[in-house]
Amino acid sequence: xxxxxxxxxxxxxxxxxxxxxxxxxxxxxxxxxxxxxxxxxxxxxxxxxxxxxxxxxxxxxxxxxxxxxxxxxxxxxxxxxxxxxxxxxxxxxxxxxxxxxxxxxxxxxxxxxxxxxxxxxxxxxxxxxxxxxxxxxxxxxxxxxxxxxxxxxxxxxxxxxxxxxxxxxxxxxxxxxxxxxxxxxxxxxxxxxxxxxxxxxxxxxxxxxxxxxxxxxxxxxxxxxxxxxxxxxxxxxxxxxxxxxxxxxx
Ligand SMILES: Nc1ncnc2c1ncn2[C@@H]1O[C@H](COP(=O)(O)OP(=O)(O)OP(=O)(O)O)[C@@H](O)[C@H]1O
Numbered sequence: 001x002x003x004x005x006x007x008x009x010x011x012x013x014x015x016x017x018x019x020x021x022x023x024x025x026x027x028x029x030x031x032x033x034x035x036x037x038x039x040x041x042x043x044x045x046x047x048x049x050x051x052x053x054x055x056x057x058x059x060x061x062x063x064x065x066x067x068x069x070x071x072x073x074x075x076x077x078x079x080x081x082x083x084x085x086x087x088x089x090x091x092x093x094x095x096x097x098x099x100x101x102x103x104x105x106x107x108x109x110x111x112x113x114x115x116x117x118x119x120x121x122x123x124x125x126x127x128x129x130x131x132x133x134x135x136x137x138x139x140x141x142x143x144x145x146x147x148x149x150x151x152x153x154x155x156x157x158x159x160x161x162x163x164x165x166x167x168x169x170x171x172x173x174x175x176x177x178x179x180x181x182x183x184x185x186x187x188x189x190x191x192x193x194x195x196x197x198x199x200x201x202x203x204x205x206x207x208x209x210x211x212x213x214x215x216x217x218x219x220x221x222x223x224x225x226x227x228x229x230x231x232x233x234x235x236x237x238x239x240x241x242x243x244x245x246x247x248x249x250x
Contacts, residue, residue: 021048023085024174024205025070030079032062032069038077039065041230049173052196052206054220056238058245061226063209064103064178070207071101071176083174097125100172102163104179108151114138114162115147122169130169137165140195142188157183164192175199177208181215193218213239 025047033039040062047053055063068074070081072088081088089095109117115134122130138144141161151159160183167175175196181189189212196219200206210216216223216239223238225231233241 021050021203023048024051025081025083025207026085027066027070027081028079030066030069030081031077032065032074033077034065034074036077038062040226041228042079043224043226043230044079045224045232047174047205047207049203049205050200051221052200052204052208052219054216054223054235054238055207055209055226056211056216056223056233056242057226063226066226067101067103067176067178067207067209071099093126097171099174099176100167100170101176102167102178102180104182108159108163110151113148113150114143114154114165117151117162118166118169121166125170127169127171133169137168140168140191141165157185157188160184161188172204174205174207177206179209179211181210181212189215190218211242213243216242 023046025045027043027045030043031038032043039060040057043066045053055066057063065074069076070083070088072090083095083099086095088099090099109120112120115138118134118137119130122133127133135144138147141164143158143161143165146154146158151162154162164180167177180192180196184192193215196204196206200219200221206219208219210219217235220235220238223233223235225233225238225241
């Protein structure tokens with residue numbers, strides 16, 4: 001098992017190590033689902049800058065549904081969820097500049113090359129020095145040789161890398177990732193986990209779903225086990241819970 005996530009440094013200008021970092025996400029008495037029936041127990045949490053919360057639990061427990069509700073793609077059945085004190089609304093540019101997300105079922109532009117895809121996402125979110133940013137992310141995600149390829153000519157792992165790269169060419173103070181480890185090879189998983197960890201240490205807020213105990217141990221500062229009853233856990237407890245749930249992991 002990798003070394004656990006070290007506590008982040010206090011926020012810049014925060015003074016003492018006990019300074020409270022700004023709040024990014026607050027979910028209160030949240031019930032999520034499709035129609036009127038909740039898919040999991042009531043959930044409540046606050047995510048601050050320089051924190052990474054991992055949602056874990058069995059298939060179908062409701063983890064993606066929680067993520068989609070938090071970012072405003074689904075309406076809550078009851079309870080509230082706020083990002084920086086406001087309701088999530090991706091029609092607002094300030095929301096889109098603050099929150100980057102990658103879901104498993106994410107769409108891409110089929111007629112655009114990998115490079116064009118990243119350029120549109122970066123420019124559309126007000127990133128500056130776009131060319132340098134794109135080169136850096138293509139290299140990090142091992143896609144430099146695929147920059148002129150169309151998404152349908154990529155492998156599923158390469159497409160996944162492209163979608164992740166698109167989240168990193170955007171400005172973001174909150175990153176929401178649904179099973180980022182999926183379809184990535186071992187080396188890419190490890191590089192991504194270490195990068196997320198250092199971005200969280202530098203102040204990023206991260207809300208993710210994962211089934212990978214190793215990934216969780218590197219990245220998460222806290223964890224929530226989602227099921228009929230929702231439980232808060234330490235990253236170690238959560239890693240153990242999902243290791244025993246998945247005989248192929250770790
Ligand atoms: N669009 C939808 N309409 C109706 N029910 C849905 C929809 N999407 C998911 N569900 C149901 O909601 C429940 C929770 O699904 P969700 O995708 O949130 O689970 P999960 O914990 O993310 O699972 P996994 O670990 O398999 O990704 C499941 O029973 C699923 O069948």
